[in-house]
Structure formats: structure tokens, C-alpha cells
Amino acid sequence: MLRKFIKAWFFDSPGNKRFRQKIKAIAEVFPENIELYKLATKHRSIAQQNDIGLKESNERLEFLGDAILGSVVAEYLFKKFPERK
Numbered sequence: 001m002l003r004k005f006i007k008a009w010f011f012d013s014p015g016n017k018r019f020r021q022k023i024k025a026i027a028e029v030f031p032e033n034i035e036l037y038k039l040a041t042k043h044r045s046i047a048q049q050n051d052i053g054l055k056e057s058n059e060r061l062e063f064l065g066d067a068i069l070g071s072v073v074a075e076y077l078f079k080k081f082p083e084r085k
Contacts, residue, residue, distance in 0.1 A: 019034065019037070039058060039061060040058050040061050041058065042056065044058075
């Protein structure tokens, strides 16, 4: 029941406008591709299979985000402490 409410509130048609407004308020950016934001918030436990049998969830985006964050932190530390090995 709660999942249906959340889905309707965030993802369904009038909810898309509200979802976009929430993203803009948090990120100070108006989302162009709302589908990416929907995917980014979809946990694997509620993911459904697509046409080719893959479950679409946020895991690939999470992996990419972790890799980018790791790279940024590594570069920062490398520049901050050039004498360290």
C-alpha cells in the first residue's frame, strides 16, 4: 500500500511535476530527463524486468556515482598531499 502511494506521489503524471519541483529544490537544477531521476531512486527490491529481461534499478547509477566520487577524492588527496607515498 505504501509503495503504491509513493509511486503515485513521485512518479505518476501529476506527481512528475511535484517530483521535478522537489529535485529542483534540492539540487537547484530543473531535471530535463525525468526518467534518469526516476531510475536513480528505484531500489532493486521494487525493480521490474524490462523488455529484454533485465531489472532496471539504481544499481548501475550507484556504481557510477561511487566510481566518480572515488576518483574525485583520490585526485583531491593526491594534490593536497604531494609528498605522501
